[in-house]
Amino acid sequence: MSKENNANSAELQRQHREQVISKLAMITCISMYVSYIPQLIANFSGQPVNPIQPLVAGINATLWVIYGLIQDTKDWPLVISNFPGIIFGLLTALTVYVH
Template sequence: MSEKTKQEKKFEFLISNAATITCISMYVAYIPQLIANFSGQPVSPLQPLVAGINASLWVSYGALKKEKDWALIISSTPGVIFALLTAITVYIH
């Protein structure tokens, strides 16, 4: 394996990990909106609903690839959970 290929793989690994952490953080940021929904101050359901659908599509894409894209699956799974839960709880308060 050439040195350039090793460096490229290392860079890809670092970017993948950074993107995974950032993506999970983005979806965990829905927790204050969930709290607002349960406190009787519901947020708009549109953005979390669309984010949940988007995350679902990315999880499906990563899972259906011949070689599963685990970084994509892991980083988008919290989006499916938190975004859809946020959208649903708008109506339960």
């Protein structure tokens, strides 16, 4: 096998690993934000949670979404995986005061 074929094969393997890691990171990030659902339920049930962590998570997600959108080439995986954090993080923080 030539050096060029080896280089092409190594590049394809690297790209495949990058795609797998990217998809796992997206799933993990979305799961992290969806995990606020039990806290939302607790808030609406009259057992409010501390609002600091979900508020900071919502702000963090907002900043990552903005960052992904202002890139010359939009970083859609970054935007898509953090968008639920805006909704669930901020909604969880706000619903602490609804009971």
